[in-house]
Amino acid sequence: MIGAHRFDPTILREYDVRGVVGKTLSPTDAEALGRAFGTCVAAEGGRRVAVGRDGRLSSPDMEAAVVRGLRAAGIDVLRVGGCPTPALYFAVYQLKADGGIMITGSHNPPDYNGFKMMIGTRPFFGADIQRLGPIAAEGAYAEGEGGVEDVDLLGAYTDRLLQDYRPGRPLTVVWDCGNGATGPVVEALAARLPGTHKVLFPEVDGTFPNHHPDPTVPETLEILREAVAGAKADLGIAFDGDGDRLGVIDEKGRVLWGDQLVAIYATEILAERPGSTIIADVKASQVLFDRIAELGGKPLMWRTGHSLIKTKMAETGAPLAGEMSGHLFFKDRYYGFDDALYAAIRLLSLLARADRPVSAMRDELPDVLNTPEVRFPCPEERKFAAVDEVKAALAGREGVQVNAVDGVRVSSADGWWLLRASNTQDVLVARCESKTEAGLERLKAQLRAALDAIGIAAPASF
Numbered sequence: 001m002i003g004a005h006r007f008d009p010t011i012l013r014e015y016d017v018r019g020v021v022g023k024t025l026s027p028t029d030a031e032a033l034g035r036a037f038g039t040c041v042a043a044e045g046g047r048r049v050a051v052g053r054d055g056r057l058s059s060p061d062m063e064a065a066v067v068r069g070l071r072a073a074g075i076d077v078l079r080v081g082g083c084p085t086p087a088l089y090f091a092v093y094q095l096k097a098d099g100g101i102m103i104t105g106s107h108n109p110p111d112y113n114g115f116k117m118m119i120g121t122r123p124f125f126g127a128d129i130q131r132l133g134p135i136a137a138e139g140a141y142a143e144g145e146g147g148v149e150d151v152d153l154l155g156a157y158t159d160r161l162l163q164d165y166r167p168g169r170p171l172t173v174v175w176d177c178g179n180g181a182t183g184p185v186v187e188a189l190a191a192r193l194p195g196t197h198k199v200l201f202p203e204v205d206g207t208f209p210n211h212h213p214d215p216t217v218p219e220t221l222e223i224l225r226e227a228v229a230g231a232k233a234d235l236g237i238a239f240d241g242d243g244d245r246l247g248v249i250d251e252k253g254r255v256l257w258g259d260q261l262v263a264i265y266a267t268e269i270l271a272e273r274p275g276s277t278i279i280a281d282v283k284a285s286q287v288l289f290d291r292i293a294e295l296g297g298k299p300l301m302w303r304t305g306h307s308l309i310k311t312k313m314a315e316t317g318a319p320l321a322g323e324m325s326g327h328l329f330f331k332d333r334y335y336g337f338d339d340a341l342y343a344a345i346r347l348l349s350l351l352a353r354a355d356r357p358v359s360a361m362r363d364e365l366p367d368v369l370n371t372p373e374v375r376f377p378c379p380e381e382r383k384f385a386a387v388d389e390v391k392a393a394l395a396g397r398e399g400v401q402v403n404a405v406d407g408v409r410v411s412s413a414d415g416w417w418l419l420r421a422s423n424t425q426d427v428l429v430a431r432c433e434s435k436t437e438a439g440l441e442r443l444k445a446q447l448r449a450a451l452d453a454i455g456i457a458a459p460a461s462f
Contacts, residue, residue, distance in 0.1 A: 001072050004139035005032035010380050011114070012133055014423040015125040015307035018105070018114035021058045025113060027065040030103070033115060034069025035142075036135040037101060040128070041119060042074055042142040046098025050151075052080040052088035053103040054181040054242045055204035058113045062103045066115070067148060070101075074144015078151050082204065084181045084243025085116060086339035087157045092118050093335055094156060099124070104181070104242040107214040108425070110207060116306075121335075122314070125307035158188045161345050164333050168352030170195035172233040174249075175344075176224040178213030179205040180241040185341060193348070198231055200224065213240050215247020215326050216373060218255060225253045234351065235358050237344045244306065245326035246340035248347065250359040259284035261347070262322035263291045264361045268350055269320050269332050270295040279312055279321035279329075281305075282406040283373055283418060283431055287365050303406035305423055306338045324373055324431075368415070369440045370433035376459040378428045383421035386428065389454045390419055410446070414439035417447045430459060 007029055011019035017033060019025030041049055049070055053059040059082075067077050080091045085102045092100040099119045105112040117124035135141065172195060177183040183202030190197035200223065201210045211220045215238040228236040228249050236249035248256040256264075259280060266278050270292070278292045281304040292299035302312050306327050313321050319332035328343035329336055351358050378386060391408045394400065403409040407420025407429075415434030422429055430447055434440040448458040 002028070002031045002035055002069060005029070005136045007032070007133055007136060012129050014129070015123065015305045016114055016116045017129060018108065018112060020111055021113050022111070027061050030062040030065035030115075031069040032136045033132060034066035034101070035073045036069070036132040037099070037117060037124070038070040038073025038075040038146075039135055039140070039142040040124075040131060041099045042144075044098070044119065046119070047074070048076045048078060048095070048097045050078040050080055050088060050091040050095055050097040050100040051103070052083045052085070052091065052100070054085070054105065055082060055179070056105050056110065056113055056206040056241075059103045059206070062113055066101055066103060071146035071148060072144070073142040073146070075146040077146060077148040079148055080151055080153055082181060083154060083157075084185060084341065086244055086337060086341060087154060087185065089118065089335070089337045089339070090157050090160060091151070091153050092121060094153060095151065102242070106242050107216075107240040107245060109212070123307035123310050125305075154185060154188070158185055158192075161185075161189060161342055162192060164342075164349065165193070165345050166349045166353060167194060168349075168354075171235075171348060171352055172196040172231055173348065174198045174200065174224060174227045174231055174233045174236040176200040176221075176227075176236065176238040177202045178220070178239060178241065179203055179208050179210060180213040180239055180243065182239045182243040182341060185243070186239075189341070189345070198227065198233070200227060208241070213238070215240055215245060216324070218372070221247055221249060221255060225249050229253060235347075239340050240326070243340050244338045246328055246343050247326055248358070250362060251357050252359045254359070254362070256358070256362055258322050258324040258326045258328065259288040260362055260365060261328060261343070262320065263288050263365055264350065264358075265320055265322075265328070265346065266292055266295055266297060270297045273319055273332065276320070277316045277318040279309060279316070279318050281309065281323040282403065282409050282420065283324040283429070284322070285368060285370065285433055286416065287368055291365060301403065301405060304420065310337060368433055368435055369437060371431055371440070371444070371461065374430045374459045374461055375422065375425070375427040376430070378421070378426060378456065380426040383426065383428055386454055386456055387419055387421050390450045393450065393453060414442050417443045419447060419450065428456070430462065
């Protein structure tokens with residue numbers, strides 16, 4: 001039984017726990033985390049926790065260790081097994097569990113792993129996660145002897161995904177599972193949906209032999225783009241490693257980014273729920289916020305991070321939210337958590353009932369010029385301080401407006417640029433957007449100068 005334990009300080013992040021297996025994260029950490037988390041659940045009167053895992057090679061060992069820790073804290077474990085992250089979230093609701101832990105490295109390289117947690121049906125993040133360190137370090141665990149039960153929920157989850165599908169014309173769809181955790185569910189969906197479906201790489205393989213599953217990186221979508229063209233498909237759909245982030249290719253081979261998808265969904269949702277608040281993260285295009293307002297909605301810019309967005313949705317009653325990273329959240333007819341499989345079903349449903357292709361929906365949005373979300377290395381211990389230094393240097397500067405809700409988003413007549421620290425990797429994130437090429441170059445130069453002034457090299461593309 002695990003006793004007092006100290007975690008590597010880099011793994012307790014803002015909205016999940018994440019580390020490199022064999023370096024900053026081990027099964028011993030997983031057992032201590034399970035027992036510390038179980039202690040938090042028990043302190044709120046809870047007794048039952050659902051546990052799932054993705055397809056990474058280290059996930060079975062990590063899952064077994066988490067289960068040991070939970071049981072030692074007196075928690076009864078509902079073992080869901082291999083599944084996408086949103087299926088674990090669904091299990092918490094379906095089983096009326098008191099919490100959930102998903103063992104997943106999400107979109108990170110194969111040697112990473114980590115944990116996403118819920119307590120009740122709310123995300124466990126921020127100060128909650130920071131509590132785990134002292135509980136483990138002091139060995140201040142709850143004690144007990146919890147049970148364990150294997151639960152197969154993938155069938156019920158698939159049924160729930162299909163519940164909100166509204167049929168229309170048959171579609172041709174290519175799905176790319178990237179050898180991540182979504183494969184079995186996608187194959188089940190493809191077998192039951194109308195139309196023609198081609199599923200790429202559904203075999204769960206934690207080495208990711210075909211390409212890394214991160215739909216925010218255009219290179220990972222090349223095979224999907226070729227398959228869409230070859231099949232003359234209506235669209236292509238891609239998932240990250242644990243199925244909570246969505247990537248989309250239109251029939252012309254273009255990527256639809258997270259903010260463009262939110263704009264498409266918003267058209268339908270605001271027609272049915274006029275005046276609703278719709279949330280997007282600080283990396284989203286100004287085009288999205290303007291579009292929400294044009295449709296009669298209330299746009300709200302918020303911090304990046306799935307737990308942060310979910311919490312803000314609960315506060316505001318927003319029926320829809322999204323991030324540039326492809327996390328998409330529906331409280332409209334659904335639970336409000338980020339589920340890329342459900343978001344895909346909603347998109348197919350919308351497209352099947354439309355009289356135009358998805359490219360036309362994309363092209364309704366005004367054209368702007370922007371950089372992709374550029375991530376570049378910055379040491380873990382430096383990244384947040386770097387953003388604070390840039391923010392301080394901008395204080396009082398004329399001709400710009402600074403939104404500091406998450407990093408710094410600096411708006412001017414040319415458009416805007418963003419610098420923020422990633423909560424999941426040792427990188428800084430940058431993005432610029434303008435209506436003109438000259439404006440975009442000026443914004444990139446401003447961002448480059450801001451980084452130069454604090455001794456950090458800008459990414460090569462800037």
